[in-house]
Amino acid sequence: MLGNTADSIFWMFRYLERAEHASRLIETGFQLFLTSKENIKSEWKSILKTSGSENYYYQNNEQIDSITVIKFILKEPSNPNNILTLLEKARNNAKKSRVSLTKEVWEATNSCWLDMNQMLKKNIYDKDVQNILFQLREKIALIIGYLNNTMLRNEILYFSYLGTYIERFDNTARILDVRHFLFLPNTMIRNDIIGETQWEAILRSLSAYRAYMWQNQNELSAINISNFLLFDEKMPRSLKFSLDQILNYIKLLKKNKVKDSVSFNLGLSIQSKLVSRKKNYNYDFGLHNYLDRLIKSNIKLGNLIEEEFNFHR
Amino acid sequence: MNSLNNSELDSIKTDLFKNYKVSGYDEALNENSKVRLSYKKFLNWFKDQEYSDLSKKHLDANKLFKITGITFNVYGNKQDREKLIPFDMVPRIISAKEWQKVEKGVSQRIRAINSFLNDIYHSQEIIKSNILPLELVYNNPAFLFQMIGFRPPNNIYNHISGIDLIKTKGSEFFVLEDNVRVPSGISYMMKNRDIMINLFPELFSKLSIKNSKLYPLNLSKMLKKSSSSNKKNPVVAILTPGVNNSAFFEHSYLADQMGVELVEGIDLSVIKGYLAMRTIDGWKNIDVLYRRIDDEYIDPLWFKEDSLLGVPGLMDVYRKGNITIANAPGTGIADDKAIYSYVPEMIKFYLGEQPILKNIETYRCSDSQSLKYVIGNIKELVVKEVHGSGGYGMLIGPFATSNEINSFKKKILANPKKYIAQPTLSLSTCPIFTKTGLVPRHVDLRPFALLSKDEVYVTPGGLTRVALKKGSLVVNSSQGGGTKDTWVIDS
Numbered sequence: 001m002l003g004n005t006a007d008s009i010f011w012m013f014r015y016l017e018r019a020e021h022a023s024r025l026i027e028t029g030f031q032l033f034l035t036s037k038e039n040i041k042s043e044w045k046s047i048l049k050t051s052g053s054e055n056y057y058y059q060n061n062e063q064i065d066s067i068t069v070i071k072f073i074l075k076e077p078s079n080p081n082n083i084l085t086l087l088e089k090a091r092n093n094a095k096k097s098r099v100s101l102t103k104e105v106w107e108a109t110n111s112c113w114l115d116m117n118q119m120l121k122k123n124i125y126d127k128d129v130q131n132i133l134f135q136l137r138e139k140i141a142l143i144i145g146y147l148n149n150t151m152l153r154n155e156i157l158y159f160s161y162l163g164t165y166i167e168r169f170d171n172t173a174r175i176l177d178v179r180h181f182l183f184l185p186n187t188m189i190r191n192d193i194i195g196e197t198q199w200e201a202i203l204r205s206l207s208a209y210r211a212y213m214w215q216n217q218n219e220l221s222a223i224n225i226s227n228f229l230l231f232d233e234k235m236p237r238s239l240k241f242s243l244d245q246i247l248n249y250i251k252l253l254k255k256n257k258v259k260d261s262v263s264f265n266l267g268l269s270i271q272s273k274l275v276s277r278k279k280n281y282n283y284d285f286g287l288h289n290y291l292d293r294l295i296k297s298n299i300k301l302g303n304l305i306e307e308e309f310n311f312h313r
Numbered sequence: 314m315n316s317l318n319n320s321e322l323d324s325i326k327t328d329l330f331k332n333y334k335v336s337g338y339d340e341a342l343n344e345n346s347k348v349r350l351s352y353k354k355f356l357n358w359f360k361d362q363e364y365s366d367l368s369k370k371h372l373d374a375n376k377l378f379k380i381t382g383i384t385f386n387v388y389g390n391k392q393d394r395e396k397l398i399p400f401d402m403v404p405r406i407i408s409a410k411e412w413q414k415v416e417k418g419v420s421q422r423i424r425a426i427n428s429f430l431n432d433i434y435h436s437q438e439i440i441k442s443n444i445l446p447l448e449l450v451y452n453n454p455a456f457l458f459q460m461i462g463f464r465p466p467n468n469i470y471n472h473i474s475g476i477d478l479i480k481t482k483g484s485e486f487f488v489l490e491d492n493v494r495v496p497s498g499i500s501y502m503m504k505n506r507d508i509m510i511n512l513f514p515e516l517f518s519k520l521s522i523k524n525s526k527l528y529p530l531n532l533s534k535m536l537k538k539s540s541s542s543n544k545k546n547p548v549v550a551i552l553t554p555g556v557n558n559s560a561f562f563e564h565s566y567l568a569d570q571m572g573v574e575l576v577e578g579i580d581l582s583v584i585k586g587y588l589a590m591r592t593i594d595g596w597k598n599i600d601v602l603y604r605r606i607d608d609e610y611i612d613p614l615w616f617k618e619d620s621l622l623g624v625p626g627l628m629d630v631y632r633k634g635n636i637t638i639a640n641a642p643g644t645g646i647a648d649d650k651a652i653y654s655y656v657p658e659m660i661k662f663y664l665g666e667q668p669i670l671k672n673i674e675t676y677r678c679s680d681s682q683s684l685k686y687v688i689g690n691i692k693e694l695v696v697k698e699v700h701g702s703g704g705y706g707m708l709i710g711p712f713a714t715s716n717e718i719n720s721f722k723k724k725i726l727a728n729p730k731k732y733i734a735q736p737t738l739s740l741s742t743c744p745i746f747t748k749t750g751l752v753p754r755h756v757d758l759r760p761f762a763l764l765s766k767d768e769v770y771v772t773p774g775g776l777t778r779v780a781l782k783k784g785s786l787v788v789n790s791s792q793g794g795g796t797k798d799t800w801v802i803d804s
Contacts, residue, residue, distance in 0.1 A: 004591070098562075309593040
């Protein structure tokens with residue numbers, strides 16, 4: 001497999017994961033907008049911060065306004081991470097490595113881009129948002145479904161998963177980081193910003209609300225939520241799960257040489273950093289620093305993978 | 314299937330051909346406007362279809378092209394870079410008997426061209442025998458002095474060729490042009506077939522249509538055979554200029570179909586005398602490079618020094634015999650439009666045979682008699698730049714304004730060697746599907762041929778290009794032409 005191909009496959013799936021994540025952020029915000037208007041502005045602010053595009057937003061907008069934020073995340077050209085651009089980047093990477101993808105994966109990716117372009121070209125109103133998000137996530141799910149069911153179990157697939165989970169680790173960590181104040185000890189939380197709605201929002205934006213409630217007898221608590229999103233091994237968007245997957249696919253790629261793999265070894269050290277908190281958990285001072293370190297290490301891990309597998313010259 | 318009696322034929326004509334006016338040679342109707350034998354079975358089926366169903370299928374077909382991403386890029390158009398080549402669903406049908414002659418003729422022609430290339434880069438007998446003037450070769454930028462005296466593996470230069478054929482007044486095919494540099498279009502030929510099978514499976518079960526989808530298999534076999542290495546399974550790769558190239562879809566399609574790597578210059582390097590590609594496990598050697606970039610870009614050390622598309626040192630690897638390049642560098646000299654006019658002589662000279670397919674009458678402006686004729690009769694002629702391609706840089710006399718004619722005359726007189734002229738040909742027509750029924754449009758045909766040391770493979774059929782505008786003779790996709798599936802059938 002060409003290093004160049006690994007590069008485009010890896011990034012194709014990073015962009016798809018990022019686009020899907022952005023769609024879930026919008027959905028969460030939109031739900032709050034419909035149900036509880038009190039905190040909607042701070043919620044949209046958190047969302048913009050999570051997607052790293054807060055500064056770009058304020059370049060052209062003074063006020064936070066739900067539909068403006070939604071359009072900004074969906075398609076505003078001033079937002080370099082708008083969903084349309086992410087889909088285009090994913091599609092262009094797919095086109096570049098068309099040879100490595102099955103016809104099904106390629107056509108689903110191409111159609112996703114073509115159809116969403118068509119849909120988002122029009123002006124967007126409140127009434128359209130749910131349908132757009134539904135269509136988008138269904139189209140991405142189709143790509144992933146075809147990926148799982150039509151691709152050979154070989155390096156190409158491993159790099160698509162590596163891209164997916166490096167990106168996912170980053171996304172989940174950022175969602176928690178932006179709202180780390182929600183996990184402060186009770187006495188320190190200002191009453192006006194805490195609310196079960198916010199915890200619910202976090203879980204919903206990771207498609208984890210039902211799963212969490214199942215495991216925790218319908219009870220929302222800071223410590224359980226953070227444990228669930230950080231350490232749960234069965235939750236497909238937890239940090240632990242994402243990292244396990246990353247290590248697993250590096251192992252499959254390096255086979256018997258995995259012990260010498262620089263990216264594998266960095267992955268192991270992130271893992272021990274991650275779980276160390278589980279052992280000496282003395283309430284939630286320092287969550288921000290902890291997450292910040294993890295996010296930075298994960299970025300480094302992504303770079304090391306690119307180097308180790310000759311993505312570039 | 315029963316053949317049609319006269320009254321049935323008339324009913325086909327009244328319904329489908331009510332707007333159909335034949336002038337010149339038509340592939341579907343003869344001079345008395347009767348359906349030709351080769352089209353009978355198809356039209357018999359076609360007349361029973363609901364026209365609205367067909368219209369829907371026509372839309373479906375073009376949608377399918379879009380989803381599969383079968384596009385070509387248009388240079389200089391930022392807004393909408395990826396274009397679809399319009400597809401027409403009425404097949405161009407050629408009888409098996411007629412095809413036999415084409416196949417033999419194409420095969421003969423590409424063998425002669427290969428002999429010519431071997432000769433021109435070695436002993437140059439054809440020049441010594443005063444058949445071809447020396448300056449036509451030496452003054453030609455496509456002639457690579459670097460290739461003189463070098464023997465490519467198996468003495469093969471034009472591994473892959475596309476020969477453009479047309480019919481003019483009668484049923485006979487003429488050669489309009491040889492394409493032996495990096496001929497393109499094969500992916501459209503195959504995709505057109507895919508789409509037709511998808512739209513009309515019943516036709517393919519009923520009629521015996523020759524399979525045109527074996528090309529990738531044959532291409533892969535030929536490329537492996539062309540390797541000079543002793544490996545049982547030589548490593549083949551396709552070199553593309555990249556995702557923004559107008560034919561990128563085709564490059565990736567072929568790589569996909571053959572199961573080989575699609576590489577760009579940035580993936581390649583010369584390592585210990587071999588060409589190698591950068592893989593996730595390090596460098597891996599390549600034995601055969603099917604390059605889809607022009608000679609001048611393949612190696613900046615030997616040719617265009619600012620080229621980023623090629624690989625520095627590739628030509629050294631080649632000259633050491635450590636890689637096969639298909640087509641061989643320097644092959645382009647053979648498809649020059651001035652050299653073209655000598656191909657019939659080459660066939661006689663190298664093969665001792667009579668040409669099976671004739672050339673179009675061609676006036677070489679380098680010849681003073683011809684030049685005089687061309688200038689005097691320019692309004693009736695098509696004038697082409699010797700080194701132009703893709704329908705650019707040509708003048709179609711009967712359709713040109715007097716301003717265009719005058720400026721072209723000046724260009725010709727300033728540099729006569731750069732031009733050839735041919736009579737304005739009325740290309741044959743073929744039915745295309747429109748909202749108001751079938752209408753005739755001009756077509757050409759590009760069969761593809763693969764040359765290896767022991768055989769020639771010619772695709773059954775080829776790519777039919779069609780000018781979609783009424784009366785237009787320009788079939789090039791860059792100028793708004795479309796394509797249709799080509800059937801070779803036993804009728």
